Amino acid sequence: MGQKVGNVTIRVRSGEKAPPLYLIEPELINSIPPRRPGLSELLSHHFSIPPFPERRRRRINEVPGPSPNPVQNFAMEDTGGKEMASAEASGFSDLSDSEFLDLEDTQESSPSLGKPGSSEFPKSDKCINLPKGKRDLDVPSPLERFNLKYLYVTDLSTQNWCEQQMVYGKEIPDFLTPEKEAVLNTGASIHLARELEVHDLVTVSVVTKEDAWAVKFLNILSMIPTLQSEGCIREFPVFGEVEGVLLVGVIDELHYTDKGELELAELKTRRRPMTPLKAQKRKDCFQVSLYKYIFDAMVQGKVTPASLIHHTKLCPEKPLGPSVLRHAQQGGFSVKSFGDLMELVFLSLTLSDLPVIDILKIEYIHQETAAVLDTEVVTFEEKEVKSKMQHYMAYWMGQREPQGVDVEDAWKCRTCSYADICEWRKCGGQCSSTLEPQAKRTR
DNA sequence: ATTGCTCAATGG
Numbered sequence: 001m002g003q004k005v006g007n008v009t010i011r012v013r014s015g016e017k018a019p020p021l022y023l024i025e026p027e028l029i030n031s032i033p034p035r036r037p038g039l040s041e042l043l044s045h046h047f048s049i050p051p052f053p054e055r056r057r058r059r060i061n062e063v064p065g066p067s068p069n070p071v072q073n074f075a076m077e078d079t080g081g082k083e084m085a086s087a088e089a090s091g092f093s094d095l096s097d098s099e100f101l102d103l104e105d106t107q108e109s110s111p112s113l114g115k116p117g118s119s120e121f122p123k124s125d126k127c128i129n130l131p132k133g134k135r136d137l138d139v140p141s142p143l144e145r146f147n148l149k150y151l152y153v154t155d156l157s158t159q160n161w162c163e164q165q166m167v168y169g170k171e172i173p174d175f176l177t178p179e180k181e182a183v184l185n186t187g188a189s190i191h192l193a194r195e196l197e198v199h200d201l202v203t204v205s206v207v208t209k210e211d212a213w214a215v216k217f218l219n220i221l222s223m224i225p226t227l228q229s230e231g232c233i234r235e236f237p238v239f240g241e242v243e244g245v246l247l248v249g250v251i252d253e254l255h256y257t258d259k260g261e262l263e264l265a266e267l268k269t270r271r272r273p274m275t276p277l278k279a280q281k282r283k284d285c286f287q288v289s290l291y292k293y294i295f296d297a298m299v300q301g302k303v304t305p306a307s308l309i310h311h312t313k314l315c316p317e318k319p320l321g322p323s324v325l326r327h328a329q330q331g332g333f334s335v336k337s338f339g340d341l342m343e344l345v346f347l348s349l350t351l352s353d354l355p356v357i358d359i360l361k362i363e364y365i366h367q368e369t370a371a372v373l374d375t376e377v378v379t380f381e382e383k384e385v386k387s388k389m390q391h392y393m394a395y396w397m398g399q400r401e402p403q404g405v406d407v408e409d410a411w412k413c414r415t416c417s418y419a420d421i422c423e424w425r426k427c428g429g430q431c432s433s434t435l436e437p438q439a440k441r442t443r
Numbered sequence: 444a445t446t447g448c449t450c451a452a453t454g455g
Binding site (some may be wrong): 029146147148149150152154155161170173174175176178181183185186187188189190191192195209211213214215216235237248249250252266268269270271276277279280312395412414415416434 | 444445447448449450451452453454455
C-alpha cells in the first residue's frame, strides 16, 4: 500500500560525466535525437532516430505491472515506507504541529501570498467553529476527501476548463480513447525531447517522500546558476502556498531575453494545425499565471521551509537516502538531512538575485510539423488571477459545490469522458441540484 | 493512460 519507493529524475547539466540514464518510455525512444538537435529537426526525422539501448527505461515508477522491470528495483526499505504511511494516516500528528510554531513568519512575510485568514489550517479537530464559508464540518472538504496534501498547478487549470470534469477525474480514473492517448503521448514526447536539449536526465532511486522532494530541490539548485548565467532551463519545479493550499508545479522553460527580462515560455503542442479556442487560451493563460505567482513568491522569500513542511508533513530531520546523498555531494552540497537541503534551496532562491518573471509566453505548435500555430503573450493580472484562485480553492476547502461549464461552453462535453454520468449536465447545466438557484456565472 | 492517492504534465 504505502510503499512509495520509486525513482525520480534528476536534471544534470550537459557535459557532466555522470552517465545519463534516460527515463524514457520505450515507445518514445525513437523520438530521442542522438545529438539533441532542435525540435524542428527532431520532428523532421519523424521520430525515427535509432534508439539508444542504454536508455531503455520507463519514465517513472516502474514497479507495478505484470512484467518485472529489467532495470530497476529499488531496494524496498520497508521501514521508510511504513513510517511514512503511518505518519500520513494520522493526518495531523502532534509531532508536526510542534514544528509549525514559527509559521507566523510565513504569514507576516507573505502579505500577498495566501490570504490573511489562511492561518486557519484545519488544526486537527480543534477548528470547531470555522466561521468562513459556512462549511459543514461533518462533511470533509474535497481536499480531505481525496486525501490531498497539495494540488498541482494543472489541477487548477483543468478546473478552469471544467470544474466538474476535474472532480470526476479525481473520483474515477479517466478513460482515454487511443486517439487521445496518442495525442498526450506525442505531447509528452516532444516536451521530453526539448528538455533533453538543455540537460540530461539521470535516475535517482528514492525511498522516502523526503528523498523525492530532495531530488526536486537538487534540480532547483542546479538550475538557478544555469539560468543566471544566461542559460535556458526547462522543467523548473515550483511550489508555494496559495489561498491556504499548497500548489506544486513545473515551469516548462525559463530564460532571459536579449533585453534581460526573465521570460517564462510554455509550449503547447496540438494535434490539429488550428489556433486554439478562447477557452483553451484562457486555461493556458491561467496556468502560466499560476506559475508566475508561485515563482515570484519563491524568489521573494514568501515560500518558507516551514510552510512547505506544514503542508506536506515532510520531516526535515530525515536523513537523505544514499542515492540522493551521493548526487547532492556530487553537486557540491554538503547536506545531511532533508531539512538542510531545504534551507539551502530557500537561500539559493532568495539570494541569487532572481527577478520576478517579466514575460509570460505561450507557444502553440503543430505536433506533426512543428509549425507555430499561435503565440500568446500573457498579461499578468494579479487581481484577476487571485480572485480565480480564491474561487477554485473555495471548492477545495469545501466552501461551495463544484460547477460544470456554462451553457455556451457545453461543447466541451463532447470530448469529456464523464459526459454520460455528469450530474451537471443532467441538471441542464445551470441548475445545481443541491444548491440555491444561483444560476449566475462567476466567470 | 502512464502512475499515481503525490515525483506534474501531456491536450481538448
